[in-house]
Structure formats: C-alpha cells, structure tokens
Amino acid sequence: MAEKLKGNLVxxxxxxxxxxxxxxxxxxAEEAFKHADTIPGVIGSLxxxxxxxYEDLIDLAQEDRATISGLTSTPAAALGSCRxxxxxxxYDRIIEVFRAHDIRYFFYTGGNDSMDTAARxxxxxxxxxxxxxxxxxxxxxxxxxxxxxHCPGFGSVARWVASSVRDAGLDTxxxxxxxxxxxxxxxxxxxxWITAASxxxxxxxxAAPHLIYVPEKPINLDRFLGDVxxxxxxLGYCLITVCEGVKGEDGKPLMASTSAINVDAFGHxxxxxxxxxxxxxxxxxxxxxxxxxxxxxxQRVSAALQSPVDRDEAYGAGAEAVRQAIAGVTGKMxxxxxxxxxxxxxxxxxxxxxxxxxxxxxxxxxxLSPAGNDVTEAFVKYAQPLIGGPLPKYSYLxxxxxxxxxx
Amino acid sequence: MAEKLKGNLVxxxxxxxxxxxxxxxxxxAEEAFKHADTIPGVIGSLxxxxxxxYEDLIDLAQEDRATISGLTSTPAAALGSCRxxxxxxxYDRIIEVFRAHDIRYFFYTGGNDSMDTAARxxxxxxxxxxxxxxxxxxxxxxxxxxxxxHCPGFGSVARWVASSVRDAGLDTxxxxxxxxxxxxxxxxxxxxWITAASxxxxxxxxAAPHLIYVPEKPINLDRFLGDVxxxxxxLGYCLITVCEGVKGEDGKPLMASTSAINVDAFGHxxxxxxxxxxxxxxxxxxxxxxxxxxxxxxQRVSAALQSPVDRDEAYGAGAEAVRQAIAGVTGKMxxxxxxxxxxxxxxxxxxxxxxxxxxxxxxxxxxLSPAGNDVTEAFVKYAQPLIGGPLPKYSYLxxxxxxxxxx
Numbered sequence: 001m002a003e004k005l006k007g008n009l010v011x012x013x014x015x016x017x018x019x020x021x022x023x024x025x026x027x028x029a030e031e032a033f034k035h036a037d038t039i040p041g042v043i044g045s046l047x048x049x050x051x052x053x054y055e056d057l058i059d060l061a062q063e064d065r066a067t068i069s070g071l072t073s074t075p076a077a078a079l080g081s082c083r084x085x086x087x088x089x090x091y092d093r094i095i096e097v098f099r100a101h102d103i104r105y106f107f108y109t110g111g112n113d114s115m116d117t118a119a120r121x122x123x124x125x126x127x128x129x130x131x132x133x134x135x136x137x138x139x140x141x142x143x144x145x146x147x148x149x150h151c152p153g154f155g156s157v158a159r160w161v162a163s164s165v166r167d168a169g170l171d172t173x174x175x176x177x178x179x180x181x182x183x184x185x186x187x188x189x190x191x192x193w194i195t196a197a198s199x200x201x202x203x204x205x206x207a208a209p210h211l212i213y214v215p216e217k218p219i220n221l222d223r224f225l226g227d228v229x230x231x232x233x234x235l236g237y238c239l240i241t242v243c244e245g246v247k248g249e250d251g252k253p254l255m256a257s258t259s260a261i262n263v264d265a266f267g268h269x270x271x272x273x274x275x276x277x278x279x280x281x282x283x284x285x286x287x288x289x290x291x292x293x294x295x296x297x298x299q300r301v302s303a304a305l306q307s308p309v310d311r312d313e314a315y316g317a318g319a320e321a322v323r324q325a326i327a328g329v330t331g332k333m334x335x336x337x338x339x340x341x342x343x344x345x346x347x348x349x350x351x352x353x354x355x356x357x358x359x360x361x362x363x364x365x366x367x368l369s370p371a372g373n374d375v376t377e378a379f380v381k382y383a384q385p386l387i388g389g390p391l392p393k394y395s396y397l398x399x400x401x402x403x404x405x406x407x
Numbered sequence: 408m409a410e411k412l413k414g415n416l417v418x419x420x421x422x423x424x425x426x427x428x429x430x431x432x433x434x435x436a437e438e439a440f441k442h443a444d445t446i447p448g449v450i451g452s453l454x455x456x457x458x459x460x461y462e463d464l465i466d467l468a469q470e471d472r473a474t475i476s477g478l479t480s481t482p483a484a485a486l487g488s489c490r491x492x493x494x495x496x497x498y499d500r501i502i503e504v505f506r507a508h509d510i511r512y513f514f515y516t517g518g519n520d521s522m523d524t525a526a527r528x529x530x531x532x533x534x535x536x537x538x539x540x541x542x543x544x545x546x547x548x549x550x551x552x553x554x555x556x557h558c559p560g561f562g563s564v565a566r567w568v569a570s571s572v573r574d575a576g577l578d579t580x581x582x583x584x585x586x587x588x589x590x591x592x593x594x595x596x597x598x599x600w601i602t603a604a605s606x607x608x609x610x611x612x613x614a615a616p617h618l619i620y621v622p623e624k625p626i627n628l629d630r631f632l633g634d635v636x637x638x639x640x641x642l643g644y645c646l647i648t649v650c651e652g653v654k655g656e657d658g659k660p661l662m663a664s665t666s667a668i669n670v671d672a673f674g675h676x677x678x679x680x681x682x683x684x685x686x687x688x689x690x691x692x693x694x695x696x697x698x699x700x701x702x703x704x705x706q707r708v709s710a711a712l713q714s715p716v717d718r719d720e721a722y723g724a725g726a727e728a729v730r731q732a733i734a735g736v737t738g739k740m741x742x743x744x745x746x747x748x749x750x751x752x753x754x755x756x757x758x759x760x761x762x763x764x765x766x767x768x769x770x771x772x773x774x775l776s777p778a779g780n781d782v783t784e785a786f787v788k789y790a791q792p793l794i795g796g797p798l799p800k801y802s803y804l805x806x807x808x809x810x811x812x813x814x
Contacts, residue, residue, distance in 0.1 A: 013581075016582065017577070017578045017581045017582055022802075043809065044804070044806075046806070047584055050584070055809075055811045055812070055813055056808070057808070057809040058804070058806045058807055058808055058809065059807045059808075059809055060804075062805065062807040063804055063805055063807075066802075067802045067803070067804060067805070068802075069802075070800070070801070070802030071802045071804075073799065073801070073802075074577075074801040074802045074803075075574050075577060075578075075801075076574065076577030076578045076580065076581045077577075077581035077582070078581075078802070078803070078804050079804075080580070080581050080582075080584070081581045081582045081584075081585075082582075082584050082585070083582075083584075083585050096813050097812075097813050100812035100813045101809065101812065163709075163710075163711055164705045164709065167482050167483065167705060167708040167709055167710060168703075168704055168705050168708065170424070170481075170482060170483030170484075170708060171424045171482070171483045171704045171707070171708045172704075173483065173487070174420075174424045174483045174484035174485075174487050174488045175423065175424055175484070175487075175488045175489075175490075177454055177457070177487070177488075177489050177490075178488075178489070178490050182704065184705070276683075291703065291704075292701075292703065293701065293702060293703030293704055293705050294699075294700065294701045294702075294703065295700060295701075295702045295703075295705055296575075296698065296699065296700030296701065296702075297575050297578045297579075297586075297589065297698070297700055298571045298574060298575050298591070298700050298702055300578070301574040301575065301577060301578045302570075302571065302574055303570075303574060303799065303801070304570055304711055304712055304799075305711055392480065392710065392711075393477070394477070394480070394481040394482075394710070395429075395473075395474045395475075395476075395477030395478045395480075395481045395485070396474070396481075396485070397451070397465070397467075397470055397474060397478075397485050397486075398469065398470055398474070399451075399453070399465045400465055400466045400469040400470075401463070401464070401465055401466075402450065402462075402464040402465065402466055402508065404462050405462070405504075405507035405508065406462055406503050406504050406507045
C-alpha cells in the first residue's frame with residue numbers, strides 16, 4: 001500500500017463523445033465523494049487538458065447529487081472534450097495550476113492519444129518533483145485500445161448500429177423492388193470494430209447486413225461488385241455495411257480518384273465518402289439503384305440505445321480509477337477483463353499507459369471471414385454480450401401463400 | 408347503414424416504410440378477425456398492389472395471433488412495399504383476382520400516390536360492376552397528406568429526429584473546439600415537416616438545433632452563411648438541420664452547379680447531397696470545419712424510438728378503416744382529427760380519396776419563422792404530442808467555476 005496522498009482530484013474528458021463517457025465522470029465523482037478525507041475537492045476540467053492549461057475548472061461538489069448520477073444516462077461529454085497533444089512545454093503550466101488548486105489526482109477518459117496525455121502527466125509529476133497520480137479511463141467507440149478486452153463506448157455504438165442496421169435491412173427488404181441496394185457507412189478509421197458489430201443485427205435467415213467491409217481487409221472492387229451481384233441475384237436486394245475507413249488494395253482510401261473530386265461553385269474540393277462512391281460504382285457497373293445512409297456522429301451518442309453493460313462498465317472504470325489511485329497507482333489505465341461470456345461477467349485490471357498509448361488493436365484475423373466480406377461466429381460471440389442483451393424481438397410473418405387461382 | 412357485403416379482405420402496404428405501418432396492418436387484421444361472419448378471409452397482398460396483380464397473396468389467418476400483434480412494434484413493411492402507379496389497364500386483372508379470391512374489401516396504407524391507387528380501386532368497382540369497398544389508411548413520414556391533422560409514421564420519425572438531433576447537438580457542443588459546424592440532413596422533398604420536428608430536440612437554453620431549413624423557405628446562401636456565422640460567434644459551434652429537399656431562391660435543389668458535379672473513375676456522375684454541399688460552402692466561405700450526418704432511411708424505421716401515440720393511431724386507423732368499410736364506406740381515407748392538445752386526444756374521421764390524392768400539405772406560414780431559419784412555438788405545440796411524450800430528461804451540469812488562482 002502506497003503512502004496516503006491527500007489532495008484534490010481533477011477529471012477531464014478527451015476525444016470523440018460517446019453514449020457513456022459521462023458515466024465514467026459520474027463514477028469518478030461518486031467514488032471520490034466517498035473518500036472526502038483523502039480527496040477533499042472534486043474538480044472538472046472543461047474541454048479536456050485544455051481546462052487545466054486555461055484554468056477552466058469547475059467544482060463538481062456544487063452540483064446536485066442527482067445531476068451527477070443522471071450523467072450516467074446523458075450522452076456526449078458533459079465537461080466538454082478536446083483533441084490536444086500535450087508536450088513538455090505544457091508541463092510547467094500544468095504543475096502551476098495543479099499546485100494552485102492542490103490537485104494530486106488526475107483522471108483522463110479517452111483513447112490512445114488521451115492515454116498519452118495521461119502518461120505524460122504521470123511522468124511530469126516524477127520529473128518535476130510534484131507528486132500526482134494519473135490514471136487513464138478507457139473511452140473509445142472505436143474499441144481499438146490494446147490490453148483491454150473492449151472499451152467503454154463500444155458496446156453502446158454497437159447496440160445502435162445493430163439496431164439501426166436491422167431496421168434499415170427490413171426497410172430495404174420491404175422496398176427492395178425500388179431501392180435495390182443500400183449501403184450504411186459506419187464510423188472507424190483503421191479499425192472496423194463498429195462496422196463488424198452490424199452483424200449483431202441478424203435475427204433471421206437472410207437478415208441484413210448481407211455484406212460487411214472493414215479496413216482490416218482491403219477491398220477489391222471487382223470482387224466487391226461480384227459479392228453485391230450475388231446477394232442481389234439471390235434476394236432481390238442487398239444491404240451492405242462499410243466502414244468509412246475501408247481501403248482499396250493499394251492501401252489508399254476507397255473513393256473517386258482525385259481528378260474526379262467534386263469542386264463546387266467556390267472552387268472548394270468536396271470529397272465524397274466511401275458509401276457515396278460505392279453507390280455510384282454499383283449504379284454504373286451493375287446498373288442497380290443504390291442509396292446510402294451515413295448516420296455519422298448520431299451513432300456514437302445515442303442515449304436511447306445505450307447498452308446497460310457498457311454504461312455500468314464505464315461507470316465502474318471511473319470508480320475503479322479512483323480506488324486504484326488512492327491505493328497508490330499512477331501511470332496506468334484501467335482495463336476490462338472478461339471473466340465469462342454467458343452469463344457475461346467482467347472485472348477490472350490495469351495496463352501501462354505508455355504501452356496503451358502506442359498500440360492500436362485491429363480486429364484479429366479469426367474474427368473476419370476469409371473472403372473479407374463478413375465476420376465470423378467468434379466475433380459475434382465476443383461482441384454480443386457487450387450490447388447489453390439481445391435486441392427486442394420483432395414479428396416476422398410466415399407468409400403462407402394462397403393457391404393461385406388465376407392463370 | 409349500407410347493405411351488408413360479405414367477402415374477403417385484402418390489405419397492402421405502399422410507399423416508403425415507416426416505424427408504424429405494420430401497426431396499421433395489425434389493426435386491419437385484428438379488427439377483421441372480429442367480423443368473421445362478414446369477412447371470412449383476411450389476405451395480405453405482397454408488395455402493395457403488385458401482390459394483387461401478380462396474385463402474390465398470403466393468408467393472414469394462418470399467422471399466430473402473437474405474430475400479428477407483434478407487428479405493432481416491428482418496423483418497415485411486413486407485407487413488402489412498392490411504388491406502382493395503377494392505370495385502367497390494370498382493372499380487369501384486379502377484378503379477375505378479386506373475383507377468384509372473393510375479395511370485397513381493399514385496404515391500402517400509403518401517401519398521396521397510394522391514395523390515388525385506393526381511389527382507383529373504388530372507382531373500378533363501380534365502373535366494372537364488381538362491388539368492392541376500398542378505404543385508404545394514411546401512412547407517410549412526410550406528414551404531407553391534406554384533410555388529416557397529421558399522418559401515421561410522422562410521430563415516430565419526429566421522435567427519432569428530435570432524440571438524435573438532441574444527442575448530435577450535445578456531441579457538437581462537447582467537441583465544438585474541433586468540429587465546429589454540424590449539419591444533419593433530414594428526409595423530405597417538398598414538405599419540411601420532419602426537419603421542423605428537430606426543434607423538439609431543444610431542452611435547454613442554446614440547445615440544438617440552432618438553425619432549421621425547410622423546402623417551404625428557399626435558402627439565400629449569403630443569408631445562410633450569415634446565420635451560421637452569428638451562431639458560431641455566439642456559441643463557438645453550431646448545429647443545423649436541413650431538409651434534403653431545400654431549394655435555392657431560383658427554386659432549384661441546393662447543390663453544386665452541374666458543371667461541378669463529381670464524375671467518378673467510371674464516368675458516373677455523383678451528385679452530393681445538400682448537407683455535403685453546404686459543408687463545403689461553409690468551409691470555403693467561413694473557413695470553419697463542417698461535417699454532416701445523413702441518417703437516411705434509418706430515421707424512418709426505428710422501432711427503438713417509435714412514438715407510442717403514433718403506433719396507437721396507426722393501429723387505430725387500420726381498425727377504423729375496417730369498421731367503416733363494413734358500415735358501407737368506400738372511396739375514403741381515414742383521417743385523424745385532433746380533439747385536444749393537453750392531454751392529447753384525437754378521433755378518426757374520413758376524407759375523399761380523390762381529394763387526398765391530389766393535395767400536398769406543406770408547412771403553413773404560421774409554423775415557420777419569418778427569417779426562414781426556424782420554426783415557431785405554434786409548430787412545437789402542434790408536433791410535441793405526436794412524438795408520444797417528452798424525451799427522457801438529461802443531466803446538465805451547472806458548471807460552477809473555480810476562482811482562477813494563476814495569472
């Protein structure tokens with residue numbers, strides 16, 4: 001047990017908002033309130049580390065307790081977020097602000113870049129002789145942090161995607177006689193975890209999505225068109241999920257060649273997204289009407305489709321970070337370790353912030369079909385518990401045909 | 408009371424899927440089952456009127472009753488939809504099929520075009536001497552049918568849009584330091600009802616959407632850019648909802664000039680949507696980073712955000728259609744008449760199918776702000792009850808600032 005360190009706490013949020021990042025702040029605050037002897041002040045830093053640099057700090061103890069607990073079902077980032085790359089030039093300023101507000105505990109929610117910031121704050125303390133304990137709380141819809149089974153934020157975006165793709169698939173099936181091909185473009189740069197989660201939409205034979213493309217498997221356009229044609233020939237319609245970060249076999253983002261990029265009336269280059277591009281290729285080469293849905297940021301911050309498992313783990317990771325820091329931990333990120341699949345259970349662990357900051361967890365080979373257009377059962381088994389229980393059951397008609405009486 | 412007409416019933420779905428169109432089918436079927444003496448057979452026509460033309464008919468009595476009632480919470484169109492313009496050349500074929508299956512009742516869910524089909528089936532009966540009663544059941548997310556207070560399907564898409572825009576607004580507020588402007592592109596061709604419903608997202612001061620643009624008010628680009636700049640100057644970010652059908656002052660769809668349309672590697676012209684275009688104009692003229700969300704068909708078929716008021720009215724309209732037809736009505740559409748706002752109550756009425764088919768209800772002037780960038784309180788009062796109760800409450804921090812201690 002490390003020596004007891006008395007001082008105030010600051011918590012901040014960084015990177016893209018999620019449906020549960022506020023639950024982590026609630027977890028930090030409510031746990032800290034229990035340790036008022038060690039942590040007398042609970043401070044929120046507005047817009048990530050920038051709130052420390054600009055001294056934009058708020059007193060979380062002055063919020064109603066109901067407001068704090070209500071954060072668990074409020075999406076986005078209540079403290080505001082940022083994308084700030086911390087450098088050593090910032091250290092003196094940070095220590096000055098920490099000292100002025102007697103801050104000894106620093107909790108940062110975010111992805112790789114944010115874990116780099118948390119790591120630097122921890123190192124800074126050691127280098128500059130100012131004792132501070134810095135613990136990272138994982139947060140990324142992208143699910144691409146290493147050393148953790150999964151990341152808070154992923155389960156909820158996965159639930160949104162599964163639910164919405166199921167609905168969009170029924171829509172396509174219903175009106176496939178008109179709009180034959182639909183592409184849903186899903187977030188993700190290098191890692192296709194969220195797009196892969198669209199497989200959880202499937203609840204009956206031939207259910208959407210019929211094809212899934214992720215950045216881990218480069219797209220060959222001819223093979224892609226063959227895949228689409230095959231599904232269309234079989235069903236009369238096709239729903240495809242595609243990660244916005246998919247690449248061609250040359251490793252470049254899949255979109256119209258630069259010479260073909262839209263230049264608008266003001267001379268500004270417009271770069272269509274991958275779904276827009278693939279729709280045009282399908283229309284052109286397969287002569288099939290294709291349309292796309294690009295839900296964008298809506299998918300990552302839906303309170304209505306928050307996963308309860310995700311919310312509870314996000315909250316728990318925040319509380320665990322406080323407990324670990326009080327116990328002496330610094331320079332670590334809280335991780336989630338899976339204990340069992342069914343019933344799903346997890347526990348918390350720790351990983352070095354430095355290691356987390358420099359790693360990116362892509363979808364492993366065993367989760368992706370060899371053909372590069374789907375996921376495997378192993379992936380479904382991995383992801384299913386994270387969305388917090390199965391989607392509500394839908395009613396599907398047996399459709400008993402009446403005998404034809406007219407020739 | 409008209410003479411009792413004994414015969415089977417056929418129900419079909421047409422036009423774009425919605426979150427509650429299946430509830431209308433459940434309403435038709437369950438009401439019909441109660442009148443087995445008059446209506447011995449309850450038949451579903453697959454893919455709208457095309458199911459009649461191709462004799463693709465199913466026996467709804469052979470479905471489990473639980474499956475039928477489960478349709479109320481299953482989105483899209485369980486019988487399949489179509490966009491088929493019925494002509495007199497089809498009449499003989501329809502009567503042949505009706506006669507072969509002893510069909511005397513025809514129920515069609517849909518918008519203007521579908522009401523035209525229902526009207527023709529009613530006329531056809533009179534002209535050809537085959538007694539059939541045809542009643543329309545309103546269904547359109549666009550809410551643009553005349554002679555009815557609103558249309559089943561609208562309340563649910565409105566709830567989806569309100570909820571998603573609220574979430575997207577919090578997202579933009581949280582990360583506005585990076586992504587300053589966000590545009591959410593919402594469905595609608597000539598009528599901006601769905602986009603207008605984004606106003607129901609607002610639950611606190613300065614809440615999103617900050618600007619709302621609908622086709623009823625042409626966009627002047629300079630004024631639009633001024634609006635965006637004003638909001639940005641005040642808040643540091645801005646969320647805009649824009650209907651995909653908005654037009655410029657020349658009455659043409661708002662997008663890059665045709666000479667600037669993207670031509671992809673295969674020579675296929677790609678036409679960016681309006682949000683994509685406006686993002687590029689904002690980036691170019693205001694030098695602000697802008698991004699867009701285009702949820703597309705996902706917005707119209709969400710079971711998770713189905714409005715209970717909408718679902719119950721869609722079901723009720725189906726049941727009412729059956730009751731009215733048994734009582735002798737034909738050539739009419741069931742309408743919804745608002746009885747009171749608070750508590751919200753409605754009752755059903757009837758309108759001539761011919762009149763409905765030839766009218767389009769745009770947003771009236773009193774629901775739109777004179778500046779053309781927002782809706783009025785009168786609109787909010789109109790739309791609020793239709794989404795089925797207020798959105799769940801979110802937690803917003805007071806953000807009590809700590810006194811600055813460092814210069």
